Amino acid sequence: VYLSLNSAYIDIGAERTFRLTAVDQSGAQTSLSEGSVEFTLSNDNITIDKQKIDLAPGGATVEIKTTGKSKGYTFVTPVYNITENNVAVKITGTPLIIQVKDPAESSKPLDQTVDAGNYLSMSLNERDGKKIVHVAQYDETRKSFVYSVFNGTWTHDFSAVPLSLEAGDGIKMVLSPFKENENKPIAVMLQDDKPTIWFQEFPSNNWIETEITSEKIRKDSNLTEDRNITFSEKMKFLDIAAFKNPSDSSKNRVHVAYFNTLENKICIYSYSSPTTSSYDQCFSTVINNSSGEIKDLSLAVNSVTGDPRLVYTEANNSVYYVTRQDSKIYREKVTNTIGKEEGVVLKLDRNNVPMIVYYSGVQVGMYNRTLVGSNYVWAFKNISGLDPIPVKISSIDFAFDSYNEPKIAFSADDKIRYARRVVFNNSNDKWVVEAPEDSGNSEQGVFASIAIDSTNRAHIAYSKSDTKWFNYWTEPNFFDYRSFPTTSYVGADVIK
Secondary structure (H helix, E strand, C coil), X not given: CEEECCEEEEEECCEEEEEEEEECCCCCEECCCCEEEEEEECCCCEEECCCEEEECCCCCCEEEEEEECCCXXXXXXXXXXXXXXXXXXXXXXXXXXXXXXXXXXHCCCCCCCCCCCCCCEEEEEEECCEEEEEEEEEECXXXXXXXXXXXXXXXXXXXXXXXXXXXXXEEEEEECCCHHHCCCEEEEEEEXXXXXXXXXXXXXXXXXXXXXXXXXXXXXXXXXCCCCCCCCHHHHHEEEEEECCCCCHHHCEEEEEEEECCCCEEEEEEECCCCHHHCCCXXXXXXXXXXXXXXXXXXXXXXXXXXXXXXXXXXXXXXXXXXXXXXXXXXXXXXXXXXXXXXXXXXXXXXXXXXEEEEEXXXXXXXXXXXXXXXXXXXEEECCCCCCCCCCEEEEEEEXXXXXXXXXXXXXXXXXXXXXXXXXXXXXXXXXXXXXXXXXXXXXXXXXXXXXXXXXXXXXXXXXXXXXXXXXXXXXXXXXXXXXXXXXXXXXXXXX
């Protein structure tokens, strides 16, 4: 017998409910016979609403509610008492570990009254043992790019970047790999329907604007949106990725990909310096798109060679994976797709093995690159644990931890969710899907961005539809979630 989840966290003063579960000698879930269950606590950091439960015949589902009382850790152990053939049997169950934490540990920014819209992108770096969080948004009221940074406290830059009336759509941000402004934000966005790069200089912190191309990348009639409540299609048409070479800084690169809807082509531009004069076109790649329309794209970079990797979905629901090697472009169709993929996000793990995470209707799924015989194939899996099943999934983002495990943030029915895998096998993964802090209510927007720090903590920034600002949540880090091995395939990201 055990309480599910078997490990969790609660804020001081907050409540959380756990379900009593039992398995038989074969490991299959079973019901409990008539008897009783008592719960023992290792300390008084939490309180529970039921110290003892009398079980009716048939073993109906039993839940207990816990409340965080003081900071620390508590083990909750269920003890099952039953009488079999007039013999009293006592079964000590598996303990549940709960961390009670101070709500201030999430370091949420103060609510602002700006109309920052739904667009959101986050990056993270570490310096002197501190986690530095960067968040980019677009303020529709001020018509400016809003940049927020957390380094113990939040500071916000609202007015340094005046933009045009049609600016700010589809913001994506990375941190600069270049020595001149290392770890300073570089953002790509649409301005007057043109892909535009903004980067922050060092040490002045001035923002510099550079147009990638003078051509517009879309027609206004092609796309519609409601900034306040729906996921904007324009977010899907551009992305940015950075490469930092640890031994040769001259090979550092920033790649930008976007879809030119006027010419029906995908372009990848690569830059080798953050300075204005060097933001000329260093390399461009055109991928001819046969259908003339795509749904979305996502960009990543090989951490050894610095070459870009791209995934995109066509309007006919085909998913394509693209690599650039030796200045040549290679493309392959991702096999075994369901034909309904949206919001695709591509990331390469620490071994440069590619993974595609997406949402489709009411489910979240992934394709990862796997070696079968002498060939690489795309293996498909669904994310389990979505309870209740959402009516609508609107956006998704994910990042790898140090064990090459994906951690996913997504919006389900305008509520932000956080998914982490706790059991891994070839046939059926097990996922835990949670609501970060107060994101269980419908006042949250549809945009979320996630980053993982060096201690494998997830950091999530997510939009708030009521204030148009954002919340920031940090995952507690009190135990290691990983309980399974990781397989790596060298060269899995290469198309031959």
